[in-house]
Amino acid sequence: MEGQRKSIHLFDLDDTLIRTEARVLVRGGEGSVLRALSPAQFTAYQAAPGETLDFHEFSDLGILSRGILVKYTKSIIDTILKYGTHSEFGILTARADKKLHAPFLIRLFKSIFGVRLSNELIFAVSDTRFSGYKDRGALAGNAPFASLSVSQRKALVIAQDLVGRGFNDISFYDDSRENLDSFKVMRQAFPHVAYKPHFIDPTWKARLGEFRDSRADSKLLIKGASSVRIILEHHSPYGADQQEAMRMLEAGLPIRLDPEPVAIVQEDGRFYLRRSPPEARPDQAG
Numbered sequence: 001m002e003g004q005r006k007s008i009h010l011f012d013l014d015d016t017l018i019r020t021e022a023r024v025l026v027r028g029g030e031g032s033v034l035r036a037l038s039p040a041q042f043t044a045y046q047a048a049p050g051e052t053l054d055f056h057e058f059s060d061l062g063i064l065s066r067g068i069l070v071k072y073t074k075s076i077i078d079t080i081l082k083y084g085t086h087s088e089f090g091i092l093t094a095r096a097d098k099k100l101h102a103p104f105l106i107r108l109f110k111s112i113f114g115v116r117l118s119n120e121l122i123f124a125v126s127d128t129r130f131s132g133y134k135d136r137g138a139l140a141g142n143a144p145f146a147s148l149s150v151s152q153r154k155a156l157v158i159a160q161d162l163v164g165r166g167f168n169d170i171s172f173y174d175d176s177r178e179n180l181d182s183f184k185v186m187r188q189a190f191p192h193v194a195y196k197p198h199f200i201d202p203t204w205k206a207r208l209g210e211f212r213d214s215r216a217d218s219k220l221l222i223k224g225a226s227s228v229r230i231i232l233e234h235h236s237p238y239g240a241d242q243q244e245a246m247r248m249l250e251a252g253l254p255i256r257l258d259p260e261p262v263a264i265v266q267e268d269g270r271f272y273l274r275r276s277p278p279e280a281r282p283d284q285a286g
């Protein structure tokens with residue numbers, strides 16, 4: 001495959017592109033509502049025996065249109081457009097009912113970004129018509145599409161509906177690592193495809209928690225000062241007023257973060273997350 005790049009920026013919907021108040025309701029045997037899950041909670045939720053999941057809030061276009069565009073993701077799209085792009089844009093969501101969502105999403109992209117979102121690049125992997133279409137095209141004996149996990153369905157769409165249509169440069173933005181990793185584990189099957197997963201974590205909350213819970217002592221902040229500013233704003237007492245914090249880092253002093261015991265340090269012009277050193281003890285001095 002010489003030369004010809006065919007690229008797409010593909011966005012998850014809930015908690016990546018928009019944040020909505022819609023909830024997945026968990027109902028008990030008698031139909032009573034046991035809990036209400038955000039899209040992020042739903043991704044990791046295992047229903048207990050006797051529980052049923054009620055998605056009716058996600059069928060309400062009113063709720064979808066009251067969703068708030070995630071600012072961080074909007075700025076990613078603005079940046080892509082600012083530098084000019086021949087890429088396509090697409091949506092890959094766990095939601096059902098594409099017919100309901102597609103006109104809204106097409107209007108959203110047109111009005112906010114001036115981008116023409118093509119209906120055929122909007123994939124709603126819980127849509128029953130879409131499952132039917134996938135199952136008709138599948139080999140006999142394959143598991144029904146609807147029986148796969150959300151992340152498996154997303155990976156299949158990338159492999160079949162995007163790579164299958166000639167896309168060979170695929171950036172995928174999602175707030176679920178499981179969804180991002182799902183195609184990653186099979187990408188060796190497609191050596192000509194450049195796959196670029198982007199974890200959407202606007203305030204660094206998930207990544208700081210992951211660092212704290214890992215065994216690592218240090219993690220390089222690849223994007224440097226721009227990441228440092230976001231982390232300081234959301235996880236340090238400096239908030240949006242960061243000049244003093246940046247001066248301290250410059251002077252070689254660590255900035256402790258919430259969650260403890262994570263700190264930011266600057267060394268040789270690069271920024272790192274570090275497990276913050278234990279308080280200096282006199283017997284260690286000298």
Ligand SMILES: [Mg+2]
Pocket residue numbers: 012013014015016039174175176
């Ligand atoms: Mg999501």
